[in-house]
Ligand code: ADP
């Protein structure tokens with residue numbers, strides 16, 4: 001068991017399960033509706049806790065009914081909330097999600113009106129208690145301050161960074177991380193047509209970090225510091241029913257393996273197997 005700090009977002013996910021993804025201006029009836037805690041960092045924290053780690057989440061919550069729902073959910077999943085920043089105005093971010101029964105795809109409309117997690121709060125966290133620090137690459141100025149602070153006060157603690165969404169200036173964070181986890185969206189934005197091509201082209205610019213890039217059904221690729229390119233095929237479940245959060249589960253699986261001291265090839269395969277298992281079930285519970 002390791003102590004892991006995850007910094008980033010928690011959301012309220014309103015998930016409508018639909019037969020197939022609707023057309024614009026169509027009215028369809030959902031077959032089921034689930035209202036869950038979501039958010040990349042919160043999801044990754046919950047899965048790391050399931051994997052047996054003592055996990056803390058650092059993010060912002062509003063003092064309102066949905067903020068309370070998320071807080072209670074994280075507590076139920078044994079995620080420590082000491083580092084949470086609570087604000088008395090605003091509303092937790094909300095994702096309206098259509099989850100297609102046809103192929104498990106998830107289409108997300110996201111709304112946010114909440115202050116981001118401040119570096120001021122982060123510097124009060126006793127970082128020497130942690131074996132691993134993970135950051136969601138958002139709110140870039142503040143995250144850069146947090147990562148630099150971590151490098152100063154916990155120089156030997158491994159740091160990972162998720163680069164999922166394309167945000168101007170996110171590249172400045174990469175040299176501050178030991179592991180950077182890229183999404184296919186990010187790689188496509190950089191002009192790549194596959195994870196392999198992305199890592200081969202981009203890897204030479206980041207010689208100090210280990211890099212990964214996920215690509216849905218094609219699994220995930222990794223690039224070691226010495227330039228070795230690695231591939232973990234996707235682990236297909238009997239039926240793909242829900243891909244919401246597959247990337248968050250992959251990241252949790254990767255951190256779990258690396259913090260246990262596994263090599264990157266083993267970690268990639270373990271993470272891909274866990275993310276594949278997730279795609280075969282609804283939600284993020286009972287993955288272990
Ligand atoms: P995101 O949730 O960020 O869109 P991806 O779709 O790239 O992330 O998926 C992350 C990982 O989840 C992939 O690398 C793969 O291991 C696994 N995965 C995603 N979709 C499938 C699928 N249809 N079948 C099996 N595994 C999948």
Ligand code: FRU
Nearest residue numbers: 011013038039040095244245
């Ligand atoms: C899944 C997820 C959802 C959330 C959205 C935020 O990866 O974290 O739970 O609504 O992405 O971007």
